[in-house]
Amino acid sequence: MKNTLENIENQFEMIQILNEEGEIVNEKEMPELSDDDLKELMRRMVYTRVLDQRSIALNRQGRLGFYAPTAGQEASQLGSHFAMEKEDFLLPAYRDVPQLIWHGLPLYQAFLFSRGHYHGNQMPEGVNALSPQIIIGAQYVQAAGVALGFKKRGEKAIALTYTGDGGASQGDFYEGINFAGAYKANAVFVVQNNHFAISVPVEKQSAASTVAQKAVAAGIPGVRVDGMDVLAVYKAVREARERAINGEGPSLIETVTYRYGPHTMAGDDPTRYRTEELDDEWEKKDPLIRFRKYLENKGLWSEEEENKTIDEAKEEVKAAIKKADGVEKQKVTDLMSLMYEELPSNLQEQMEEYKEKESK
Structure with a gap:
């Protein structure tokens, strides 16, 4: 039995395309993305890093309510979302507001969501999404239902949902992937393994050496990717989407990533459970630095373009918070x-x- 388990675990090697120096190390896995696509991915990552910095500042000023920092997870979040289509349905967790914004939620409404205002949860016409789920893992069950609806209607669309490594310890996680697997529903389940469920290390949450291998029990494909590599994340999710819309059922994707900030801004202190050495190790894997090096080597990105994106993000955040301030209080x-x-x-x-x- 021990050998059987080891044989299974050894099959879930982490897929990487872009190393920490921005070099392609797995040419055969390169996704089909145009130069414009690559630049847009970088723009979204830079924009989202600025949005995170400004949101933290606004939270400290008392101008936002609940906020879960996203820095470090941009490749995981935006690479996976970039693989979606507009008709796909997004079911985010509370850290996945960036994907919701890029899926079509106006920025000022994202700020209203943070403040607990009901208008922040009202999706505009044509935005196929639910508001961020606060209950850990509950969105997995919801995604299975949405995905089954797509299948029964014969629609070429998927339900894509997220949770963290802590969410993979919840009953809803297993129920969701099992139900979707049994009915071959059009779902893609993403687990963003940032190594800490608030403060509990992933090694203490489960005896499994990977989250991806939990797919085996549900009878669905499981993939483990470098969550700091936006190209690897995009490729894994895009292939999972193709399998789903072709009637091959759902997939579970584990993105191995890291959050640089606290779990949320509600008093969490990561220095109590993370070492400085570990933080330093993961800062060297920063998804923005890695992808920036790659694009610069291809002549697709420059300091000028980055500064332009930063300025645009700051201006849009400023305008959005002003608009949120003007909405009648709940x-x-x-x-x-x-x-x-x-x-x-x-x-x-x-x-x-x-x-x-x-x-x-």
Whole structure:
């Protein structure tokens, strides 16, 4: 039995295309992306890094509410999302706001989501997505349902969802991949393994040496990729999408990545559970530096283009937070009205009380 387990685990080697120096080390796995595609991927990564920096600053100023930093995970997040099509359905976790924005959610609404305002959860027409899921792993079950709906309708679209390594320890994770596998539903499940479920190291969460191998129990393909390599992530997710829309069922993709900041801005202190040496090791694998070197060597990216992207991001963040500030503040009565079509009798009395308070 031990040999059988080892043989299975050895099959899940990490796929890498671009090394830390921006060099192609796996030519046969290179995805079919045009020069414009490559530049757009870089632009989105730079923009998202700036968005993260500004969001942290806004949170510290008290102008945002809940926020989960994203720096370090840009290749995992944006490489996977770049493999999607507009008709695909996105089911993000709470750290996956960047993918939601690139899928079509206006930036000011993303800020309203952070503040807990209901308008931040209202997807515009044509944006196929749910708002970020706070319950760990719950989006996996939802994705299985959306994916089955696509299959039953005969639609060439997928449901793509994310969780972290901690989410892969949840019951919803197993239920979601098992259900989707049983029905060969059009789903792609991504686990962003950033090594710490808040503060618990991945090694203490499971006896499995990889997350990808958990796909075996569900009878679906499992792939492990370098989550700091945007090309490898894109290729893995794009191939998984093709399998799904061709009726071959779902896939589980583990992106091995790292978050440079805290779990969230709600008081987490990563220095209590991560060493400086580990942080330094992963900073050398920064997905932006790696991809920038690659593009510069191809003559596709320059300091001028990067500075232009940074300036654009700062201006758009500034405009979006101003627009969010101008949205009418959410009231308790708004929340009650949105929760119920017909208010229960016990809440009707409270509704009248709050209406009176809010009118003053």
